[in-house]
Amino acid sequence: MKIGFIGLGNMGAPMAANLIKAGHEVTGFDVAGVTVEGAANAGSAAEAASGQDAVITMLPNGEILRSVYAEIVAAGSKGSVFIDCSTVDVDSARAAHELAAANGLLSVDAPVSGGVGGAAAGTLTFMAGGSDEAFSRAAPLFEIMGQKAVHCGAAGAGQSAKICNNMLLGISMIGACEAFALAEKLGLSAQSLFDVVSTSSGSCWSVNTYCPVPGVGPQSPADNGYKPGFAAELMLKDLKLSQQAAESVSAQTPMGARATELYDGFVAGEGKGRDFSAMIEKLK
Ligand code: NAD
Secondary structure (H helix, E strand, O other): OEEEEEOOOOOHHHHHHHHHHOOOEEEEEOOOOOOOOOOEEOOOHHHHHOOOOEEEEOOOOHHHHHHHHHHHHHHOOOOOEEEEOOOOOHHHHHHHHHHHHHOOOEEEEOOEEOHHHHHHHOOEEEEEEOOHHHHHHHHHHHHHHEEEEEEEEOOOHHHHHHHHHHHHHHHHHHHHHHHHHHHHHOOOOHHHHHHHHOOOOOOOHHHHOOOOOOOOOOOOHHHHOOOOOOEHHHHHHHHHHHHHHHHHOOOOOHHHHHHHHHHHHHHHOOOOOOEHHHHHHHHO
């Protein structure tokens, strides 16, 4: 396929590289002038989007997504599929779908889970929203860039799934940190708590796979000085998106709200530039 790729940052560049490796013809554009080996370089987002079978965006936020879509939808070829993999607010995702539809394009919101490591290894999970036709057109590309793609529903459903998942993750990580910090004060070793929790009703990804205590459980950022991994700033971004979405539909998310406050304070202080599991040090 001929693919335009807009936004070649930490995530976009390795995703584009995997598409090239699989034999696709990629034209890239990034305002910062970043290039990817093997891709043709466009001089603008509109140029990257012009004449392609698929156009993928991997951008920082909803405001930038809206401005890029305003520029590229008119350049898209009728019937081509526009896939946005950025994490953005649900309203911006839906606005992007509307712009695409008004220009005769298929579109999918497809945020990812798996981070920079998953982008490089081609093992991302895609959470997708859009029509069946749009999803099935995008699916072969998801297969290259990821290991799983879930079609969650109509326009915006991918972003909705992403923020619900990450709100739960933020809450569960704080819970894991609280439990290990309390155990320490009670004189209980972290290893003993891990051995119990990881096979008991408190088990969860934040404990079993990504334990916030060094030397316990599988390798995680805790074993690497809390170097991200998944940066606290990105967790805060997703928590804020969850609260924005909750407010827009009058959903009660008291734990999500508290997790947002805690990560807000953490990122403003000692958490900046660190993995989100370093929250345990703040709680200690
Ligand atoms: P990044 O900041 O490294 O990359 C974003 C890129 O977009 C930058 O290179 C920037 O120059 C470019 N850009 C900004 N405005 C542009 C424009 N108008 N036109 C073209 N390019 C433009 O961010 P990232 O870590 O690659 O994340 C991208 C998206 O993926 C974000 O929405 C993020 O929330 C999401 N995400 C990131 C991770 C992660 O671990 N990094 C994990 C899951 C999801």
